[in-house]
Amino acid sequence: MTPTGEVRHVEPPAAPSMDGAGVALAVRGLRKSFAGRTVLDGLDLRLRSGEFLALLGANGCGKSTALRCVVGLETPDGGMIHIHGREAGAARDAESARLRRRTAMVFQQVHLVRRRSVLDNVCAGALGRLPLRHSLTPLLFPRELREEAMACLDRVGLAARAAEPAGRLSGGQQQRVAIARALCQRASIVLADEPVSALDPVAADQVVGLLAELAREQRLAVAAVLHQPSLARRHADRVVGLLDGRVAVDAPAGALTEADLAALYAADRRPAEQEHR
Numbered sequence: 001m002t003p004t005g006e007v008r009h010v011e012p013p014a015a016p017s018m019d020g021a022g023v024a025l026a027v028r029g030l031r032k033s034f035a036g037r038t039v040l041d042g043l044d045l046r047l048r049s050g051e052f053l054a055l056l057g058a059n060g061c062g063k064s065t066a067l068r069c070v071v072g073l074e075t076p077d078g079g080m081i082h083i084h085g086r087e088a089g090a091a092r093d094a095e096s097a098r099l100r101r102r103t104a105m106v107f108q109q110v111h112l113v114r115r116r117s118v119l120d121n122v123c124a125g126a127l128g129r130l131p132l133r134h135s136l137t138p139l140l141f142p143r144e145l146r147e148e149a150m151a152c153l154d155r156v157g158l159a160a161r162a163a164e165p166a167g168r169l170s171g172g173q174q175q176r177v178a179i180a181r182a183l184c185q186r187a188s189i190v191l192a193d194e195p196v197s198a199l200d201p202v203a204a205d206q207v208v209g210l211l212a213e214l215a216r217e218q219r220l221a222v223a224a225v226l227h228q229p230s231l232a233r234r235h236a237d238r239v240v241g242l243l244d245g246r247v248a249v250d251a252p253a254g255a256l257t258e259a260d261l262a263a264l265y266a267a268d269r270r271p272a273e274q275e276h277r
C-alpha cells in the first residue's frame with residue numbers, strides 16, 4: 001500500500017480481465033454487507049490456472065466472505081464472478097451450479113467423517129457428479145471412483161493410510177485428506193480458508209507447500225487465506241492483501257514489504273470489535 005492509502009499494485013494491473021488466457025477466476029466489484037455493515041466494498045480479484053495466491057488481511061476484513069461468495073455459500077449483493085470466463089450468477093441455475101462445481105473449498109475445520117475410511121472421505125468429493133444413491137453408503141462407490149480417489153490420496157502422500165478411519169490421522173494429515181477430496185471433486189479452482197491455522201509450524205509448512213505444488217504441477221488455480229506472511233512469502237506466487245473489504249496490496253510474494261504488512265494489520269484501522277478478539 002502506498003503512503004496515500006492507494007492500492008499498491010506491483011503486478012498485475014488494477015482492472016482484472018474477466019476472461020483473459022489462463023484466468024480461472026475473476027471477481028469484479030464484489031459487494032456484500034451484513035446487517036447494514038459493508039464487508040466487501042467492490043472487491044476485484046483475479047486468479048490464474050497454475051497460480052498459488054495467498055490472501056492476507058486482518059481479522060474481519062472479508063477474506064472468508066469473498067471465498068464463500070465465489071463458491072456460492074454466500075450470495076453477493078453486487079459484482080461479478082467469472083469462472084473460466086463464464087459468469088456464475090447468484091441464481092441457483094444449472095449453469096451456475098455447473099461452474100461452481102469447478103471450485104472446491106478447503107476449510108480450517110476439515111469436515112471429514114471421522115469414523116469412515118480415509119478413502120471413503122476422498123470419494124465423497126465426487127458426490128456432486130454422482131447419482132444420489134451413492135451418498136447412501138460407501139459400498140456403492142464405483143470401482144473407478146475408488147481408483148481415482150486412491151490416485152488423489154497418492155498425490156497428497158497418504159495412499160498407505162487409505163483404509164484407516166479418518167479420525168485416526170493427525171491434523172496435518174487430515175487436512176491433506178481434505179485436499180485429496182477437493183482433487184477427487186475434479187475442481188480446477190481450490191479455495192482454502194485458513195487451511196493451516198490449527199496446525200503446528202511443520203505441518204502448516206507441508207500443507208501450504210502441497211497447495212503450491214498442486215497449483216504448479218496440476219495447473220490448479222489455488223487461493224489460500226493465510227495468517228502467516230512467512231508462509232505466503234515462501235510458497236505463494238502472488239499475495240493479495242485485503243483492507244476494509246477492498247484489495248490494498250496485489251504483488252508478487254517476493255515483493256511483499258514490511259510496510260505492506262504494517263498497513264494491512266494496523267490496529268488503528270480495525271473496527272472496535274476486532275480489538276478485543
Ligand SMILES: Nc1ncnc2c1ncn2[C@@H]1O[C@H](COP(=O)(O)OP(=O)(O)OP(=O)(O)O)[C@@H](O)[C@H]1O
Nearest residue numbers: 034035039057058059060061062063064065066194
Ligand atoms: N453470515 C454472517 N452474518 C453476519 N455477519 C457476518 C457473517 N459472515 C461474516 N460476517 C461478518 O463479516 C465480517 C467479515 O468476516 P469474514 O469472516 O469474511 O472476515 P475474515 O477476513 O475472513 O476474518 P478472519 O481472519 O477473522 O477469519 C466480520 O465482521 C464478520 O463478523
